Amino acid sequence: MSITSEIAAFLDSHPVGTLATVSRAGRPRQSLVYYTRVGDRLLVSTLAQRWKARDVERSGWASLAVRGNEPPYPSATLAGAASIIREGVGPLTALVAQRVMGLDEAPEPQPEEALAAAGRVILAIDVEQVGPVSYIEAA
Amino acid sequence: MSITSEIAAFLDSHPVGTLATVSRAGRPRQSLVYYTRVGDRLLVSTLAQRWKARDVERSGWASLAVRGNEPPYPSATLAGAASIIREGVGPLTALVAQRVMGLDEAPEPQPEEALAAAGRVILAIDVEQVGPVSYIEAA
Numbered sequence: 001m002s003i004t005s006e007i008a009a010f011l012d013s014h015p016v017g018t019l020a021t022v023s024r025a026g027r028p029r030q031s032l033v034y035y036t037r038v039g040d041r042l043l044v045s046t047l048a049q050r051w052k053a054r055d056v057e058r059s060g061w062a063s064l065a066v067r068g069n070e071p072p073y074p075s076a077t078l079a080g081a082a083s084i085i086r087e088g089v090g091p092l093t094a095l096v097a098q099r100v101m102g103l104d105e106a107p108e109p110q111p112e113e114a115l116a117a118a119g120r121v122i123l124a125i126d127v128e129q130v131g132p133v134s135y136i137e138a139a
Numbered sequence: 140m141s142i143t144s145e146i147a148a149f150l151d152s153h154p155v156g157t158l159a160t161v162s163r164a165g166r167p168r169q170s171l172v173y174y175t176r177v178g179d180r181l182l183v184s185t186l187a188q189r190w191k192a193r194d195v196e197r198s199g200w201a202s203l204a205v206r207g208n209e210p211p212y213p214s215a216t217l218a219g220a221a222s223i224i225r226e227g228v229g230p231l232t233a234l235v236a237q238r239v240m241g242l243d244e245a246p247e248p249q250p251e252e253a254l255a256a257a258g259r260v261i262l263a264i265d266v267e268q269v270g271p272v273s274y275i276e277a278a
Binding site: 016027028059064067070134 | 155157159160161165166167168169170171198200201202203204206208209212214216218271273
C-alpha cells in the first residue's frame with residue numbers, strides 16, 4: 001500500500017516516531033526515533049549493535065507510529081519489510097540528521113569510513129501497511 | 140522494576156502513548172491510545188474484539204511508549220505482563236475517560252451492563268521493564 005499525500009505531508013512535518021520491532025523472545029520492543037521519508041520508504045539512523053537493528057536483521061519487519069503534538073493527536077502507523085543498510089549510508093544518515101536538526105537542506109554527509117567505524121547503519125522500512133490512521137484529514 | 144517518581148510524574152502529565160503488541164504472525168502492532176497509571180499498572184480502555192485485546196489475550200504481554208510534545212522529546216517505554224479485564228471495568232474505564240477529557244476527577248462510571256454489551260474491556264499492563272528512557276530528569 002502506498003502512502004497518501006495527506007499522510008506523506010503529516011509524516012514530513014513530524015520528525016519523530018515510535019519504532020517497534022519484535023525481540024527473539026517474540027515480545028514487542030519500542031523506542032523513540034527520528035526518521036525521514038523517501039517515497040514509501042522510512043529511514044532511521046542507528047547503530048548495528050542496537051536491539052532495533054538486530055531485531056530487524058532477524059525478523060525483516062518493523063513498524064513506525066507517528067503522532068501529532070496536540071489534541072486530538074493525529075496519528076499514523078506504518079509497517080513493512082525492514083532491512084539494515086550498511087554501505088553508502090552517508091547521504092541517508094545526512095537526511096535523517098536534517099530532520100534531527102530541523103534544517104532546510106541535508107548537511108554534508110560524513111565520510112563513509114567514519115560512519116562504518118562507528119557502526120552507523122540505516123534501518124529502512126518499505127511501507128506495505130498503513131494504519132491505524134486517525135485525525136489526518138483528506139486534503 | 141518499579142516506576143520512579145520522575146517517570147510517574149511524566150506519565151501522569153502525558154495521557155497518550157503508543158501501545159505495541161505482537162500479532163499471531165509475530166509482527167509488531169502499534170496503535171495510539173489514551174491510558175492512565177495506577178501504581179505500576181497501566182490501563183487502556185478498548186473493545187474485546189480489537190486486535191490489541193486479542194494480541195494481549197494470546198501473548199500476555201504489551202509495551203507502551205510515551206513521549207513529550209516538544210524537542211528534545213522526553214520519552215519512556217514501559218512493558219510487562221498484560222491482561223484483559225472484563226468484569227468491574229466501570230471505575231477503571233472512568234479513570235481512562237478522565238484522561239481523555241482532561242478532568243480533575245473521574246466521571247461517574249457507566250453501568251457495567253452497558254459497558255459489557257458494548258464489548259468494553261480494560262487492557263492492563265503490569266510494568267516489569269522500564270526503558271529506554273530519555274530526557275526525563277531526576278528530581
